[in-house]
Amino acid sequence: MTTTDLGIRAEPGSFRDPANRVFHLGEQVLRGLGPGAAADWRALAASDFFAALLAEGKVCGTTVVDPATLPDTGWTTVLRHERIPFVSHPYEWSFGMLRDAALLHLEILRRALEAGFTVKDGSAYNLQWQGATPVFIDIGSFAPLVEGEPWAGYRQFCQTLLYPLLLQAHLGVDFQPWLRARVDGIEPDQLRPLFRGIRRLLPGVPTHVHLHGAMQARHAAASSSAVAAQLRDAGYSRGLALATVRRLTKLVRRLDRRVDGGHWVDYQRTCAYSAADRAAKEDFVAAAVAAGDTARLALDLGANDGRYARIAARRAAQVVAVEQDPAVVDALYRVLRAEGDRRILPLVMDLADPSPGGGWRGVERAGFAARTHADVVLALAVVHHLAIGRNVPLSEVVDQLVGYVRPGGRLVVEFVHPEDPMAQRLLANKPAGLFPDYRSDEFARLLALRCRVERQQDLPSGTRTLYQAVVDG
Structure with missing residues (x-):
């Protein structure tokens, strides 16, 4: 009998370390450990530093599972992990998120080294978000x-x-496309041509780009054990490792975004909403979010400054706030981080080009659609950007939005009429007559084919309509 027959689903992104592997059994997130990894776990579980990290919430909650409660998995020891509300990838994070993730990784490594442990991996994928x-x-x-x-x-x-x-x-270059292109990240040889001349002397570049790249090339033919032996012979020690971690921490803390905020940072002030429109919209969204049971996951598409994500967070355990502009997401993240927020996760993503599956066989890092089965989806002032701004057929826009909602969940969507000033601004850059189907009656028809519309409301301006719909299974 296979593990699949037992209801066990292996995590596609966990296979590179044969000593342990993450798998799922129902709603449980489990990790199987081989004999060596089980011994390492026993030492780790007995340590004071790991207990402190658990208490501080800096590592995911982890307990040992009674083997009598599980089918025979073949592993020496099985751990149960706290479930992450929504798994995201580093190329969906803002600069501030990536920097804080790096700082946490370095803090954990430092505390491990001080206690006589290490962390074998250094990947950004080893971090997630509450x-x-x-x-x-x-x-x-x-x-x-x-x-x-x-x-x-x-x-x-x-x-x-x-x-x-x-x-x-x-350099002021958004990193997200670079990380999305390669699951293993950016190679030194990809960066070295960008840091020539005076740029060679920028903080972190001489040691971690040029010297690291040269050393990597020099030892390309040597085994890891041979390199480690050379370092031991040269006097490499835990003290030197700790000094390196502290220098890296100081470097990362000094780094910050070079570019200013994007076009949408001040959207709430410059958009076409009147005070009456905004108040009516907020009331509609609040009522829609409160219409059913408390949502396990809410999705705010085109979240901008997080105004409606905060409304959703009143009744949702977790809100994923998606916005295309990295600067806008970074501004929202920094506010939420300062508040200690543990409910709203801001992510960088273009809804016309959402994260695909990546890595080994295209499933090692799941695509956005495969990860998203929300109880509530807010799609406010995004339909016209996709249908007019990006030339996506209106029927496919509706299909995409509905596809993010789990059966029985709710979709709250705003249709911006062609005569609305924001739609007119987009249409001005398109050939006349290009979008004959972009009409309020056609949108309502398409939505009704895929959902059960519970209510709709025109905003006071008369050029925007809000819909609350249930996606039946």
């Missing part, structure tokens, strides 16, 4: 420290965390 609070999830990467061995995760840390931060902070 709202705007980062949490380390790769419990299987902790291991007792072998004195004199270097940090095995340094290369991963550079490629998935440090290099994207350097790219944004020093």
